[in-house]
Structures are given as structure tokens and as C-alpha cells.
Amino acid sequence: MNIILARDISKSVTPVPPLHRTAKRHEWTRIHRGAYLDLQGTEPDDVSQESWHAAKIIGLAASTPIAVISGLSAAIFHGLPMLYSRIPNLVHVTRASKSTKSEWAHTHQAKLAADEVVEVAGIRCTSITRTIQDLAGTLSLPELLAMADAARAREVDLQPLVSVNRFGRHLRWAVEHASDRSESxxxxxxxxxxxxxxxxxxxxxxxxxxxxxxxxxxxxxxxxxxxxxxxxxxxxxxxxxxxxxxxxxxxxxxxxxxxxxxxxxxxxxxxxxxxxxxxxxxxxxxxxxxxxxxxxxxxxxxxxLRPMKKPVVTNWTDIFQWNHAAIG
Structure with a gap:
């Protein structure tokens, strides 16, 4: 599937029709302001909810590279287990300063340390540890434990969560009971x-x-x-x-x-x-x-108890093609 960005079209030497007209003619789906998804023959119902949201994340990152993908959106982009009912419509992002409301994004205000931001498929996201910390007040204990399990299976260091104050009891419980042998x-x-x-x-x-x-x-x-x-x-x-x-x-x-x-x-x-x-x-x-x-x-x-295979994590660059130079 291909993600088409307006900024790429505008750089074309040859005059082209407005992107929204081209998108309508080719039945592309708008995923963000100035970004469309070309399913390239894939039926919409065959695209997972996680993939639809990931496409929105890529579209937003191209438009607002300064924002850091966070919360539920970061969990999806990291491939952490999540109930379908939790997949949000808006992309969750974190900024150091306040921002106006958007029809595309749910913005959280927080200052992130350098080690709390990582790149996934070239897009800035909160780290897995920080993502779990941010979701401690949103998820039920089984959901939080599932994310901690997935993190431990990837050998992510969860120890920093033990010293977190906000929802600290939930986080310490999840770290204590997390297992690297859970597959779902x-x-x-x-x-x-x-x-x-x-x-x-x-x-x-x-x-x-x-x-x-x-x-x-x-x-x-x-x-x-x-x-x-x-x-x-x-x-x-x-x-x-x-x-x-x-x-x-x-x-x-x-x-x-x-x-x-x-x-x-x-x-x-x-x-x-x-x-x-x-x-x-x-x-x-x-x-x-x-x-x-x-x-x-x-x-x-x-x-x-034989050694477990390393978990398979979705590589979004295998699912979507886009101009990575437009992001960052």
C-alpha cells in the first residue's frame, strides 16, 4: 500500500491536478491533511484496524514531524497487544507545549527525556517503557500486564517503571508479574x-x-x-x-x-x-x-520449558511505502 503526500506532489516539475481531485478519481482514502492512502487493490475490509491507524500516524508525522507519537498510538506502532476497542480514531501525540485542537490528533502536553523518544520506521515515538507508563491510568490491569509481557519478551528494561509515582502501584504490579513466555x-x-x-x-x-x-x-x-x-x-x-x-x-x-x-x-x-x-x-x-x-x-x-522464539513485530515499512525524507 502506498501513502501519497501532498508535499511530494507539489515538488513535481510537471503540472499536476490538485491532490484531492486525483485522490477522488483513484478512490484513495484521506488519512491526514495532505496525505492519502492508496490501497493498491487491497479490499478495505482486509486492512487491519492497526494498519489503518498506522497509516494515520505516518500521515500525521509527515505533516507535523515535531510531534512525538505517544499513548495508544505509540503502542500500536510498537506492535504492543491491544484490544480492538482501544484503537483510537485520532492519533495520540505528545508535545512540550500546548497546541490547538485538531480533527486528526489528540495532543498530550508533557516534557519527554531524550531516552524516552525512539524512532520506529523513521517516526518519532515514545519508547516502549514510556508508552506503558503513559497508559497505566488508561488500561485495565490485564491490558497493562499484556503490554508488560510483550515488552519483557523483547528484553525491554521495565525497571524504570518501578520508581514512577503516578499510577505507580499499577506499574509496579505489572513489572512484578510480567512474563516473557506469554504469546497473546x-x-x-x-x-x-x-x-x-x-x-x-x-x-x-x-x-x-x-x-x-x-x-x-x-x-x-x-x-x-x-x-x-x-x-x-x-x-x-x-x-x-x-x-x-x-x-x-x-x-x-x-x-x-x-x-x-x-x-x-x-x-x-x-x-x-x-x-x-x-x-x-x-x-x-x-x-x-x-x-x-x-x-x-x-x-x-x-x-x-524450552527457549521461546523472539516475537515477530510488524515492520511498517513492509506494509506501506512512503517518502521517508518527508518525515524528520
């Missing part, structure tokens, strides 16, 4: 329920290994006494298909995997978003599965 917001939310209930945390992302050393599978959670658990988002069969694999093939492969796990005398339980929304419902499901696991013979496979 749903996993974090599940762990949040365990933490709040005071239940001993199960192993995260354990690999199930047969007695002969064969790798059988990996689940979101597991206990040494025979209980495995995982979140079922109901979208993985379509979103993460292997090349040439149909949704039906994926379902059959998952059934085979589940049978292999159960064959090791492990109880396997799953939950979805509806279960996660109620802590008591979630805990009841876990407790019921634990009771079933206690009735099974001893597991014939062991659980191992």
Missing part, C-alpha cells in the same frame, strides 16, 4: 485470573515430550500433575494456515494433536473469550479439569 493477550488475561485468585501459576508454554524424547506438542499452560490448558480463539484455523493447507486440514491436524496429548494421560481443557470474561467461570473450568486430571493414571510424558 488471551494468555495474559488467563494468567491474570490465576494471579488474582492466588493460585500457583502453571507452567507457561510447556513442551510435552514423550519418554523417547519425541516432541508431541506445546500448550499455553501445563502442570506437572497432568493438566494442560490453552485458549481457543477460534480464528487460528484460518489465520495461521500453512501453505496449501485448508481450514478442514487444520481442524483435522488439531484433532490429531489433541488426541496425541490426551494419549499421554494428560487432561486437556480449553476456554474462549466468553469464559475469560468471568474470572469465576474461568477458575471453575480450571478446577473441574484439575479434578478430572487427578483421576487419570500418571502422565507418560514430561513437560519442558
Amino acid at each position: 493477550y488471551a494468555e495474559t488475561w488467563s494468567r491474570y485470573h490465576f494471579i488474582c485468585a492466588g493460585i500457583e501459576l502453571p507452567l507457561q508454554q510447556p513442551s510435552v515430550i514423550a519418554r523417547d524424547g519425541t516432541f508431541i506438542g506445546r500448550t499455553d499452560f501445563g502442570t506437572r500433575d497432568g493438566l494442560l490448558g490453552e485458549f481457543d480463539g477460534k480464528v487460528k484455523y484460518g489465520k495461521f494456515l500453512k501453505p496449501g493447507q485448508s481450514a478442514a486440514d487444520a481442524v483435522m491436524a488439531e484433532k490429531s494433536r489433541e488426541n496425541s496429548l490426551r494419549d499421554t494421560n494428560h487432561e486437556l481443557t480449553r476456554w474462549d473469550w466468553d469464559v475469560l470474561r468471568s474470572q469465576q467461570t474461568f477458575l471453575n473450568r480450571w478446577d473441574s479439569a484439575k479434578q478430572r486430571a487427578a483421576l487419570l493414571p500418571p502422565p507418560t510424558a514430561t513437560l519442558e
